[in-house]
Amino acid sequence: METKEFTGVAPKKAIVTPKTIIHQKFGTKACYTVEEVKESDENDCPGLSIPQKRPCVYRCSLQLPELLVVSGIFKKKKDAEQSAAELAIQKLGIRVDTDDPTPEEAWDSIVARINYLFSENFLSSLHPLSGHIGAILQRKGDLCGSLPVSVLAVYDAKLGSLCKYIDPEVESNPFLVMSYIIKATTKLSGFIATAEQHPWIRKQSPYPEDTVDSLLKQDGLQEPIQVAAVRIPSSEEKYVEAVTLHISSKEYYLNIIANELGLEDASNVLISRNLGKASSETRLFFAAPKSYILDPSSKLPNGKDGLRLDGPSNLRASYLSGHDIAGDAILASIGYTWKCRDLFYEDVAVQSYYRMLIGKTPGGIYKLSREALLASELPSRFTTRVNWRVSFPRDILCNFCRQHRLSEPLFSIISPASKEPTESCGSNLKVADLGRDVIGCVNGAPTTSRPMQSDTEMFQCEVKLLSRCENLIIKCFPKDCFKKQNDAIQNASLKLLVWLNNNFNNTIVPFEPLYETADIFGIQIFSENFFREISHYHSIQNCQQLNQSLGINSSCTTPVKGVCLLKIEGPDSGVCPCNGSLSCISYSVSLVVEGENIKKVIEVTNNFEFEVGVGAVISYVEEVVMQMSVGQSAYFTTSIFTSDLIFASASDSVEMQSLLSSKGCCLEYEINLTKVAEPLEERMEQALFNPSLSKQRVEFAVRHIIESHATTLIDFGCGSGSLLEALLKYQTSLEKIVGVDISPKGLTRAAKVLHSKLVTNSDSGVQLTSIKSLILYEGSITKFGSRLQGFDIGTCLEVIEHMDEDEACLFGDVALSYFCPRILIVSTPNYEYNVVLQRSNLAAQEQYEESGEKTLLQSCKFRNHDHKFEWTREQFGKWASGLAAQHNYNVEISGVGGSADIEPGFASQIAVFKREWSLEDGFKDADMDHQYNKIWEWVCNRKNE
Structure with a gap:
């Protein structure tokens, strides 16, 4: 495969929203008032009799000193506010600058920005750089007031953004900003002073004494502090180690870091972008290569050749920062922020370094979000x-x-x-x-815009x-x-x-x-x-x-990443995980040194839930859990797979280093299975059948419709209309379709979906079917209504199991004695097939075939939590044959998913009832005609707008 390389282009300018522009112009004088708008109850599905609740919509009024504007109507409050701000901008004639500055304009802006950063007005503002300037004003000797160029480049984002318009390579090499800063200071020679040998900048004239005194009084650091940090050696043979930064009240913290790195002063320290969240002050500090101390009169480097490393490359620090780093690096969370002038600091442990390292991989991000580094997997x-x-x-x-x-x-x-x-x-x-x-x-x-999703x-x-x-x-x-x-x-x-x-x-x-x-x-x-x-x-x-x-356990007799010494304790409750089920475990992982009686717990997690069969946990954890039942405990050991995850889980890195260097070191897992939630019916079926069982049932019904030349169809328990919608895609002889269900919510959705489908077909000029009318009724399918009588074909697919068993039998009697369709198709789950579905593999089917007693059925659950019953083949056949004989119908038992000749039969068993007599010969009058509520009607010769 060939790859396409693209050259760098100028960065896209950040989008400034209308609200931001209004805020820059008017500040707190701009007042937004959002109100909810009540829309008229227009029905987007003609013929639907159920009133529909409209979604909430909003309008915004923006009051300015000179103007009042009112937005249009929007679904989201923030969209209404932005619209009002945009209208105000248009009416006030505010010019929005959308053009990127030219390189020449960017140079002028950089010079102006540096001039402002060393002004008295900036010194009194709340900005990370003003904190640094306050700190350097406390330094003694010649370096008093001298600010490292690296600090200026890193802590003022505007300078970096302006430099990108001059050289897009700044995006990938942020240290080029320092070169441009040094170049820009030549235009401020009467205001800014620089050093030839040291990369720092200072204001030539001193700040007023009262300003400096006021600034020093605001310094909250009165007592020496100790900050935990991490040293990342450039040598790959050395472990990452913890260090402590000792900072007194009068010392500049960058000087302390410079000393830790063996550098002369803070001007020789480079600072990375912040690592992790945007609000984080965690950064890498490392030695500046000599090549970046440039003669301001020299030609500026390009992004590829600007900075050459001095010394050995630090792969670990380079990977964390995203750019090349040479020599040792210090990982620390310390600096001045936008929130206050006090020096902000947090301890950073070796554990934090490893969590940041694995957090740069997709699997690591998932593991960290689950707080289960040694058990979870993407x-x-x-x-x-x-x-x-x-x-x-x-x-x-x-x-x-x-x-x-x-x-x-x-x-x-x-x-x-x-x-x-x-x-x-x-x-x-x-x-x-x-x-x-x-x-x-x-x-x-x-x-x-899209019609309602079907x-x-x-x-x-x-x-x-x-x-x-x-x-x-x-x-x-x-x-x-x-x-x-x-x-x-x-x-x-x-x-x-x-x-x-x-x-x-x-x-x-x-x-x-x-x-x-x-x-x-x-x-x-x-x-x-x-x-x-x-x-x-x-x-x-x-x-x-x-x-x-050296620490890999050689005494383990199974392959690396395999399970050793598995022991499962506790009685078998019969409730076991299967593919698609949601299992809940509590577990602990310990680092064990065999032969030395050393065991160190490094990760403990309670109530950890995961879906079985999708790879959500490490393979051997799932392998063990699949052998357990609820209430049991399992113990096993496994070889160490990576030290990263161990260091990221353990709080004591020094102890971990010692243990990992020991002979016979392994991980020991203790797992308790506390709960298992069975998977939904559709999920289990999808694991085995393609096309899905629902589609196979539709195709089964369509085949009978075509063979029987039926012109009318009634769907008992139509729900959201999935069968009716599917029928619109097939060429059949159907002219009239009726759906009946007890749920108004399901019928409403069915009406909207069907209306959208019919309108789409009508607009496109495509006549896919011969259907002339479509009606949806609300009511129980166990009560007779003359509107539902005498259809050519009736369907009742996967409905009766949601009723009580006696109600299902009542439906059969009512359907064949009063509704009397020429053909009635009834499907329901085959309970015997649950063994295969819930185990989700062919081995379960073979095991069923070999078991004459069919004892596996005893541990099977219903396919869905709302199923009131599920019949075996024998039970279903007995019900269907008895019903057919009672009402003078012929019946044929069939199914979809599986085979009648292979145990345990079809996954979905189907009875097809057929009557040979006419309604005039055997129609039975009912004592009461139930009045079904017509929810929606569509007629092809009526324009549906």
Whole structure:
């Protein structure tokens, strides 16, 4: 596969919202008032008799000193506020500068910014740099008032942003900002002084004494402090270690860090971007290469050749920061903030370093969010929102992009009915052209209005990862289709995350397996530059595996990552996990040195829930849990798989280093299975059947409709109308369709979906069916109503099991004695097949066939929590044959999913009742005619607007 490399482009200017512009102009004088608007109860589904609650909509009034404006109506309050602000900008004629500055304008702005930063007005403001200036004014000797250029470059974001308009490479190499600052100071020679040999800047004329005295009085650091930090050695053979920074009230903290690194003073210390959250002050501090101390008259370097490393490269620090670092580095959380003038600091432990390290991988982000580093794993499949715990795949992908300084991922929702999205060609590809098939972009791009989502409409999602300069890096477009747009987004995000995580975990040279697996996941690679970080991660992993190789337990007789000495205790309760079930465990993990009676607990988690069968936990944990029942405990040991996770879990890194270097070191797990929630019926069926059982049932009914040349159909227990909607896609002889259900909510949804489908077909000029009318009734299917009598074919698919057993029998009597359809199709789950579904493998089916006593059924649950009963084949056959004989119908037993000749038969068993007599010969009058409530009606010769 070929890759497409793209050159850097100028950064896109940050979007300034209308509210921001109004705030800059009027401040607190701008008053927003949002009110809820009551809309008229217009029915978006003609013929629907049930009143519909309209969604809340809002209008905003913006009061300014000179003007009052009122927005339009919006679904979100914030949209109404932005609209009001935009109207005010238009009416006031405020000019919004949307053009990026030219390089010459950016130079002038940099000079002006530096001039302001050393002014008296800035010194009194609340800004991280004013805290640094206050600290350096307390220094003694020649360095009093001298500010390191690195501090100016890192702690003033505006300088960095302006430099990007001069050189886009600043985005990938932030230390170039220092070069531009030094260059800009030549235009401030009468105001700013610089040193030839040391990279610092100071104001030539001293600040007024009263200003300095006032500033010093505000300094809250009165007593010496001790700050825990971490040293990251450049030598890969050394462990990361804890250090303590001792800072007195009059000392500049950067000087203390410089001393810790063996440097002359703070001017020789470079500072990384903040690591982790935007509000974090955790940064890397390291030695500045001599090459960045430039002669201001010299030509400025470009991004690739500007800074050359002095000394050995520090792979671990470089990987954390995202740029090259040489020599040892200090990881510390200390500095001045926007909130107050006091020096802010927090302790950083070795554990924090390892958590940051693994937090740059997709799997690590998931593990940290679950707080189960030694048990959880990034799942391989997204099933339902209900079963997913903590951060969803989309959120994890966004977090991953922020960790690696990429743009937010772009998600495009696509309908598979039309063509796949096309890409525009060019050297600076931004995003794919949005064709007619792209029905929405999640990241704020325009979306087209859509009719109500139907039960059969399917969606796909395309994900793009872009650099900060919006160059395309990766495009992921899985072929899987989903009924819900959110499920498509989460699935595509997870596909990309799993692929990235596999490559982070693969310690082989990355590029070959990258391309080998990309096509499988529906991924295209457009740039290899990003994957150099994966190479750095592999180097770190190889180094750490070498350091801890001596501690691997050689006495374990099973392969690495296998289970040793498994012991399960407690009585068998019969409640066992199966694929798709939600299991809850409490567990502890200990580091054990065999032969020395040493055991150190490093992770304890209670009430940890995970879905079985999707890879949400480490493989051997799931392997053990699958052998347990609720109430049992399991104990086993396993070989150490990586030291990263151990150091990230344990609070005492020194003790861990000592234990890991011991012979016969292994991990011991103790697991208690406390609860198991059975999976939903649809989820279990999806694991075994393609097409799904629901689709197979529809096709079964359609086949009988076509064979019987039926013109009228009634669906008993139609619910949300999934069968009725599906019938609209088939060419049949049906002219009239009626649906009956007891749920007004389900019928309302059915009406909206069917109306949307019929209108869409009408607008497109496509007549897919011969249907002339469609009616939905509310009422019980166990009560006779003359409106439901005498249809050619009746269906009752997967309904009766939701009723009490005596009500199901009553429905059979009422249907065949009063409703009297020519054909009645009734389906219900085969309880015997639950063995296969709940075990979700072929071995369970073979085990069932070999068991003459069918004892496996005793441990099976119903397929859904709201099923009142489920019949075996014998019970269903007895009910159907007895009912047919009583009402003079013929009956044929069949089914879908599985085979009648192979145990345990069909997954969904179906009875087809047929009458040979006419209604005039055997129609039975009912004592009471139940009046069904007509919920919705559609007639083809009526215009439905």
